[in-house]
Amino acid sequence: xxxxxxNALVVDPGESSVVFxxxxxxxxxxxxxxxxxxxxxxxxxxxxxxxxxxxRVFGPLNERMPEPISRLRDGAVMALLGLRLEVLDVPGxxxxxxxxxxxxxxxAPILFCGDTLFSAGCGRLxxxxxxxxxxxxxxxxxxxxxxxxxxxxxxxxxGLVFARAVEPGNQALITYQVQVGSLxxxxxxxxxxxxxxxxxxxxxxxxxxxxxxxxxxxxDATALDPVSVFAALRTWKNQF
Ligand SMILES: [Zn+2]
Numbered sequence: 001x002x003x004x005x006x007n008a009l010v011v012d013p014g015e016s017s018v019v020f021x022x023x024x025x026x027x028x029x030x031x032x033x034x035x036x037x038x039x040x041x042x043x044x045x046x047x048x049x050x051x052x053x054x055x056r057v058f059g060p061l062n063e064r065m066p067e068p069i070s071r072l073r074d075g076a077v078m079a080l081l082g083l084r085l086e087v088l089d090v091p092g093x094x095x096x097x098x099x100x101x102x103x104x105x106x107x108a109p110i111l112f113c114g115d116t117l118f119s120a121g122c123g124r125l126x127x128x129x130x131x132x133x134x135x136x137x138x139x140x141x142x143x144x145x146x147x148x149x150x151x152x153x154x155x156x157x158x159g160l161v162f163a164r165a166v167e168p169g170n171q172a173l174i175t176y177q178v179q180v181g182s183l184x185x186x187x188x189x190x191x192x193x194x195x196x197x198x199x200x201x202x203x204x205x206x207x208x209x210x211x212x213x214x215x216x217x218x219x220d221a222t223a224l225d226p227v228s229v230f231a232a233l234r235t236w237k238n239q240f
Contacts, residue, residue: 002102002110004081007031009055011100011112012152013045020052032080035059035069036114037097042152060096072098090116090140092133093123099140101147108146110192116140118151119193120159120176122204124238130231134207141205145196156180156190162240163203166215166233172200207233 001010001022008028012035013019023030030053033046037060046066050057057069058078065071072078074089088099093115103109115123116133117140125133140149160177167173176197180190199205206212207230216223216233223232 002081002083003028007081009034009080010049011150012036012042012114013049014041014043016045016048016052019045019049023053029053030055033057034085034100034112035065036099036112036116036152037094038063038065039094039115042114060098063094063096074098088139090114090136092116092125092128092130092136095127097123097128097136101143108148108194109144110148110150111140111143111195112150112152113140114152117149117198117202117204118153118159119149119156119190119198120163120173120202121155121237122202122234125234130234131227133234134227134230137204141195141199143195145194145199147195148192149194149198150192154189154191156193157184160201162237163201165240166203166236167206167209167212169211170201176201203233204230 001008008030009032010019033049033055035043043066046057049055058072059065059069061071061073072087074087076087078085083102083104085100085102088101090097090099097114097116099116100112101109116136122137157180160180163173183190203212213229216229219236220232223229
């Protein structure tokens with residue numbers, strides 16, 4: 001959720017009750033609902049919220065969505081909460097997955113990336129190709145390092161176990177795993193992450209690093225070009 005003290009927007013409400021609770025506790029009016037892709041754990045709360053609040057719903061151009069919805073193409077720009085929000089096509093997890101990017105005045109940018117990028121991981125390829133996901137993640141990796149990464153799931157701790165297997169000698173990864181363990185022990189979130197941090201620890205953003213490539217080729221010696229290396233890493237994670 002983002003809010004300005006009066007109005008709010010939510011991204012990917014997989015259920016409505018937690019959003020209603022937050023709106024009530026903070027005394028907010030729901031202005032908009034932003035959806036990144038069609039999976040039920042991102043959309044199941046949309047109908048209730050829309051009916052109760054009249055909020056406008058925005059989502060991908062070409063995915064099955066709870067109608068009515070304003071459909072957004074790559075590069076679309078919206079004005080909500082006094083912010084400029086931009087849409088990025090990031091196919092791979094689903095065929096039409098989108099992300100939302102905004103930069104509040106005087107603050108680091110904020111990225112809502114749904115199930116495309118997780119901290120220390122990335123989404124499974126349910127509909128898209130490895131090449132699509134590789135390009136989508138490359139696009140996100142090119143954002144400023146300070147960009148706050150609001151992933152849709154708290155999968156950081158398990159992602160780090162795999163990341164350590166891929167790149168056991170990465171000191172940033174070792175340090176981050178200790179921090180994450182401490183946060184999760186206290187039941188605190190590890191998110192948002194940042195693009196700079198993900199570039200340092202996330203194997204799916206590090207498939208150009210020699211040590212990562214060498215490790216992936218131990219899993220699949222036939223992975224030669226960058227997309228094949230990425231695809232092999234994703235397959236390895238699926239089996240891990
Ligand atoms: Zn999903």
